[in-house]
Amino acid sequence: IALAACSPSASSGGDGDAGAGDNPYGLITPGEIRVASLGDAKPYTFTDESGEFTGFDVELFTDVADRIGIDKVVFTGQDFSGLLAAVANGQYDVGVAAIGITDERKQTVDFSDGYLAGYLTVMASPDSDITDEDSLAGKRLGVVQGTLQEAYAVKNFTDTELVRFPDNNTAIAGVNSGSIDAHFLDYEAAKEYAAQFGLENAIDIPSFDAPAGFAIAKGKDEFKEALNDALHDAMEDGTWKELYEKWFPGSPMPDQYLPSDEQGEGE
Ligand SMILES: NC(=O)CC[C@H](NC[C@@]1(O)OC[C@@H](O)[C@@H](O)[C@@H]1O)C(=O)O
DSSP: OOOOSSOHHHHTOSTTOHHHHHOTTOOSBTTEEEEEEOSEETTTEEEOTTSOEESHHHHHHHHHHHHTTOOEEEEEEOOHHHHHHHHHTTSOSEEOSSOBOOTTGGGTOEEOOOOBOOEEEEEEOTTOOOOSGGGGTTOEEEEETTSHHHHHHHHHOTTSEEEEESSHHHHHHHHHHTSSSEEEEEHHHHHHHHHHHOOEEEEEEEOTTSOBOOEEOTTOHHHHHHHHHHHHHHHHTTHHHHHHHHHSTTSOOOGGGSOGGGTTSOO
């Protein structure tokens, strides 16, 4: 992968340099944000029938970008396994794809504050006998390479044969064809596939300790701080809540991202 010829922050030099003024966030192309995303992680990030990127994460990030004065946001689909490296080496300004914040990933990239805490889901066909983690022993379980699901399964499902896929679509095709017994993916994406193929959630595992965040290259503190301020504004004025209800109707809503005067109320 050709490293970015010269990262804009290098070319814009230190403070006071005219360059820093027109590219304070060290963007690859001033005035435009290049986003590494996924095409098939509906309803978080996906391409709709017209090929446009959309979904909860896409609309939240686009709102945040607008708040920091950047209205040109270009999304590109990637395999998840290569996404963080592509952000770290300057091919993209940010990664947006329900990317859970973990210490291990923080060795490669920096993250914004968290914006979505939910569940990891093992999904299988209705006639499967998978009902809990123990019943996965001896089974073939799909995981998308590089995901938290892969790391969790390696650590916890030691008697299960893991089959790695580049993306959810190919893994779900594996479940439907019977070549694997179940697939391990994100809760809301599982709900979409359940509706589409009559598959079911067999196990839901909380991932509240690894909320999704926007991934950016290390050392871009001005960009990170601007994203965080805008993200918190979007939570405080109810934009986050509106998008959550639009894209995850009926799902339990974590209250830490609601306007402060709505926090602490019932579930
Ligand atoms: N887009 C993907 O396939 C990402 C899969 C996986 N997402 C986990 C997660 O960020 O999904 C959104 C929320 O539920 C988070 O709590 C969760 O850790 C990961 O970060 O590895």
